[in-house]
Amino acid sequence: MQVKENKMIRITVLEEEKQYQILCEEKKSIMQALLLANAEISALCGGKGICGKCKIKFLKGKTEPSDKDRKTFSEKELEDGYRLACTAYPRETAVIQLYMQKEQKIKVVAETEEKPYNGTAYRKDSDFGIAVDIGTTTIAMQLLEKSKKESISAYTGLNPQRSYGADVMSRIDAANHGWGEQLQKKIEEALEVGFSELIGKADILKEKVEEIIISGNTTMIHLLLGYSCETLGVAPFIPVNTGAVRTDSEKLFPNSGLKCSVKIIPGFSAFVGGDITAGLYYCQMQKKEGTNLFIDLGTNGEMAIGNREKILVTSVAAGPAFEGGNISCGIGSVPGAICKVDMKGRKIESLETIDGKEPLGICGSGVLEAVFELVKEAIIDETGLLEEPYFDNGFLLDEQRGKNPIVINQKDIREIQLAKSAVRAGIEVLLKRFGSTYKDIENVYLSGGFGYYVNVEKAIGIGMLPRELSRKIKPVGNTALAGAKKLLFQNAEWKKLRKLTDMVQEINLGGDKEFQEFYMEYLYFTLK
Ligand code: FES
Missing domain, CATH: 3.30.420.480 (Domain of unknown function (DUF4445))
Structure with missing residues (x-):
């Protein structure tokens, strides 16, 4: 039997100064062909046509616009050849220009509250x-x-x-x-x-x-x-x-x-992994007499409460908003990402970007700050609604001279609203199930990159973290790395990890009635 091979279509790719060719198998998307060719591309939504970050422009051989293209681009842009790479299925030789977001310079929190690497003299014959x-x-x-x-x-x-x-x-x-x-x-x-x-x-x-x-x-x-x-x-x-x-x-x-x-390092479940074990171990939650809270905010929100008797862990689906994902002008923590926003009345008083570069977009901590400021100035109401005249086109943060303006729109506010109430509801359920009140908590360890950069006061302001815990919150940086380091230094402790994982109980919040109630309660923006 003869196996029919799919046709290969030649695509010329223009990317900044570079030009190269890739082959795209018939019925495969440009995104899939780029991935196979190991191109450095950004596909925040994993090629589902949702994030709009995989923008390309056909200079030759343009495809029929997909439904997702029509939702993303204006008629004029479609006419000019703009498409999403993940929904573009070429039928003939084509030339495309890549416009995808590159994030090689993303800021990574590699440090912890403790002293970072010091580069001092060391013996090369050490272990x-x-x-x-x-x-x-x-x-x-x-x-x-x-x-x-x-x-x-x-x-x-x-x-x-x-x-x-x-x-x-x-x-x-x-x-x-x-x-x-x-x-x-x-x-x-x-x-x-x-x-x-x-x-x-x-x-x-x-x-x-x-x-x-x-x-x-x-x-x-x-x-x-x-x-x-x-x-x-x-x-x-x-x-x-x-x-x-x-x-x-x-x-x-x-x-x-x-x-x-x-x-x-061992983990506990599909959603609470070894990074959290490392974090709990680093904070020594399993040894403390008093009760401590651990919150790790990233693309998911994982949290734990406990002392030397018992530890409860859980995870909430916070979505990628805290990392700039699913936000219309969202980008990772790259130079040029707006990370701080201050407003007076309806005007932006100051904007700060990472490394002071020209604004390119807004990162997770910037979106949170912008939402806080808009609530403070009553431009967003209690239910999270942007008032007129901003409802349709969003609130302008920066005109970005000649390029697309950077705005916060209604959908972005919803993303933050859902994420912050999920985190807060998770905290409240953990406290309740542990039988603790805010007063009983000794420390709140805020772990992860977002936790490191976030303005804690503003996070409290929008209700993500309880005001009652404000003086106990300690950003502790990358505890997943810090925990791995600690284990390397204290080899004998590896065996004790088992004890830590054995004392942890996981609470599954999927379908949890109490979680749902807290979630609804904390959806509102009432400045704290
Ligand atoms: S990868 Fe998200 S829209 Fe294409």
Whole structure:
């Protein structure tokens, strides 16, 4: 029997100064062809035609506009050849210009409240270890001199799997649609690049690296280890394995030239992974007599409450808004992202961007600030409605001379509203189930990149965090990395992780009536 091969269509890609060609299989989208060609692209929604970030322009061979194109572009833009790469299925040779958002310079919180790596003198014949945090958006790692318990070099980068979607669900979806091997390869290669840079900077022999400890959420670890994600993305969300894994670098990172053991920090469930174990361990929640709250805000909101008797954990679907995802002018924490907003009356009093660059868009902490300011100035009402004359076109933050203006629109406000009430409702349920009140809480550890940059006062203002806890809130930075570091320095503690994971109970908030009630209650904006 003859197998009919699909036609390959040649696409010429223009990207800034570069020009190259890719082949696109018939019935495949331009996005899929770009991914196969390893192009660095941004597909925040994982190619569902929702985020609008995969903009291209056909200079030749334009496709019929899809429904999603019609929702995203004006008639004039469609006529000029603008399309979404994820819904463009070419039928003939084409020339396209890429307009996708590049985020190589994203700011990664690789540090913690403790002293960062210091680059001081170290003995090259010492024994070293590498602590790694694989985040959904970013990767952070440090090379550590074990005997002196010091970090001597650090590396941060973007998780290249972002091309397959910004959140864990898009990655699971991609893995379940045949991209699992590519996803695994991408993270393996990205970590190998990081290892080689760390070792190169420190100028040590690879043989001196004894151990690598990795923390990551359950999806990141599944993709790294090549586990099937089939049951991870659908109820009842069953992971293949969340236990501790011991393996070696020759198996996991064959091109790294390292010969050492690799340990993966255990997690609890599909939504509460080893990154949270590392965070709880770093904050030593399991040893404290008093009750502490741990909140990690990223593409998901994970939180825990506990003391040395018991720890409860849960996760809420906060959506990617806190990382600039699903926000009309949202971008990651890159130079030029608006991160601070102050208003007086109906006017912007000051805008601050990351690194003081020309405004390009707005990042998660910037959106939260803008929403707070708009509520403060009564431009957003209690229910989250933008008042006239801003309802249709949004509130202008920056004209961005000659380019698309940066605005906050009604949909953006809803995203923040849903995210903040999910987080707050999660906190309230945890407190209640633990039998605690605000008064009983000793510390609130605010973990993760967003927690590091967010203006706590404004987060309290929109009701995301309780005012009663304001003096107890401590941004603690990247605790997933800090926990992995701590474990490297205290090898004997690895065995005690089991005790920590055993004392944790997870609360599933899906369909929880009390959670729903709190969620509805905290949807409102009443300035606190
Ligand atoms: S719209 Fe194409 S990747 Fe989101």
